[in-house]
Structure formats: C-alpha cells, structure tokens
Amino acid sequence: MAVVHLPDESLGNAALAAAVTATILFAFVVLYLVGFDQGAISRSGMFMHELMHDGRHLLGLPCH
Numbered sequence: 001m002a003v004v005h006l007p008d009e010s011l012g013n014a015a016l017a018a019a020v021t022a023t024i025l026f027a028f029v030v031l032y033l034v035g036f037d038q039g040a041i042s043r044s045g046m047f048m049h050e051l052m053h054d055g056r057h058l059l060g061l062p063c064h
C-alpha cells in the first residue's frame with residue numbers, strides 16, 4: 001500500500017513562493033560564505049575562517 005503526501009492545502013501559493021524564495025536566497029548566501037567569501041564577511045576569528053575553508057575543500061571548490 002503506497003502512502004502519498006500531497007502539499008498542505010492551507011499553505012497558499014504566495015506563502016509557498018515566499019518560502020521557496022527565502023530558501024533559495026539562504027542557499028546562495030551559504031554558498032557564497034563557504035565558496036567565495038575568503039574572510040570578507042566571515043571575519044569572526046579563525047574558527048569561522050577555518051570552518052569556511054574546510055567547507056570549500058569538502059565541496060571541491062577551487063581554493064589553493
């Protein structure tokens with residue numbers, strides 16, 4: 001017996017579009033911070049720098 005989950009009808013199209021847009025923007029910010037920031041925004045000590053640096057290596061982005 002298959003169970004199918006349909007989208008919640010109470011979530012309107014505008015709310016769904018806003019949630020999708022916010023998720024995409026958040027993903028781009030995270031991608032920028034991990035992939036391209038190089039400390040310009042994430043300058044909050046060596047922990048954040050090293051975390052973003054390790055993220056670049058994890059994702060296979062060119063680093064050094």
Ligand SMILES: [Zn+2]
Pocket residue numbers: 053056057063064
């Ligand atoms: Zn590196």
